[in-house]
Amino acid sequence: MCHFSIEFLELAVSCLGLGGAVTDRANAARLDAHLDHADLGISRPGSINIMVEQREAGFQTTAADTPADHTQVRIEQTVELTDKTMLSTKLDHFESDAGT
Numbered sequence: 362m363c364h365f366s367i368e369f370l371e372l373a374v375s376c377l378g379l380g381g382a383v384t385d386r387a388n389a390a391r392l393d394a395h396l397d398h399a400d401l402g403i404s405r406p407g408s409i410n411i412m413v414e415q416r417e418a419g420f421q422t423t424a425a426d427t428p429a430d431h432t433q434v435r436i437e438q439t440v441e442l443t444d445k446t447m448l449s450t451k452l453d454h455f456e457s458d459a460g461t
Contacts, residue, residue, distance in 0.1 A: 387419035387427065398440075407440035407447075418458070429459035 391414040398407045412435040420427040437451045 387417040387421075389414070389416040389420045389427075391415075405440055407438065410437040411435070429457050431455065431457040431459075 392412065394411045396409045396411075398405060398409075401409075412433070414433045416425075416427040416431055418427055418429050432455075434454045435451065437449065439447055439449045441447050
């Protein structure tokens with residue numbers, strides 16, 4: 362079974378200064394996908410998960426602060442080798458305007 366979800370988030374931050382109210386906006390978007398091997402025509406049981414996330418500098422949640430623009434891509438695959446053995450692999454790529 363295939364599952365997809367896409368989230369688009371926007372955070373507005375208002376500050377009062379000498380010139381009046383200033384509003385900055387920071388956006389974030391995330392794509393999550395789960396694909397079973399059977400749906401892809403692969404006979405060996407398993408699945409592939411893909412996540413792509415982009416956040417603009419200033420985007421904040423209770424769990425994360427984004428001081429610079431960043432992009433993250435994660436690909437995970439799980440394959441059943443035998444009835445008792447599974448193999449999992451993960452590729453995680455992260456780019457930031459802060460250079461980390």
